[in-house]
Amino acid sequence: MTAYVHRTPDSTFTGEKYTYSGWFKRGDLSARNNIIWGSSDGGSADFTEIEFQASGALHWGNKPNGGTNMQLITNRLFRDPAAWYHLVFAWDTTAAAADRARIYVNGVEETSFATDNNAGSGETGCSLATSGDEVDIGKQHGVTHYYYGEMSHLNLCMGTAYGPTDFGEFDSTSGIWKINPSPSVTHGTNGWQLKMEDRTNLDLDTSVNAYTFTTSGTLTATYDNPSNNFCTMNSLEYMGGSS
DSSP: OOOEEEEOOSSOOOOSEEEEEEEEEEOOSSSOEEEEEEESSSSSSSEEEEEEOTTSEEEEEEEGGGOOOEEEEEEEEOOOTTOOEEEEEEEETTSOGGGSEEEEETTEEOOOEEEEEOOOTTOOOOGGGOTTOEEEESBOTTSOOBOOEEEEEEEEEETOOOOGGGTEEEOTTTOOEEEOSSOOOOOOTTOEEEOOOOTTOTTOBOSTTOOOOEEESOOOOOSOBTTBOOOOOOTTOOOOOOO
């Protein structure tokens, strides 16, 4: 899929807290798949990026307004093409050093990192909401690195560092992490919610901000979603033919 959703904020967020939450089902596991990227100059001075690397590791990089270059890369590899992953990225630079950038996967905090450069104390602003910095969902800004897969119920909350239980919960019977499709959260200025459930308007912002997004390329609607996971063939399995 070479399609993505984007908008350019007209004001700059200068707070010390934000949360990005979303559900993702991977497709092409070999590509460098970017979930979201914001950049003012191609990525060296002001950027935010969240991606699945080609190895399957999850990478979160944040360098707000020329500040500290935060990098988290997981040891864990996310290479299950049949699973929906719920990812929460909570940024709070008023917290203790190890807790300023936190990643949660399916309700559980990720604590094992190959690269662990946490954020600086009091770091403000971020490229997810910087005036003039385009926010791209499904592609790296300025580069043709697209996200290949499905995504659903994306939330960007500016001004609050939420935990995973604000967006989901463990099922009392199965113990499986499940979605809360209508989280009670505050999106704040420049925040948004893209449920991607309106098949005629996949880039509709259903937050109170109701921002206008632009889709480049053609998004494909699907009934496969976190509440109704379709069976998916495993691209990692190779069944050789007879000679």
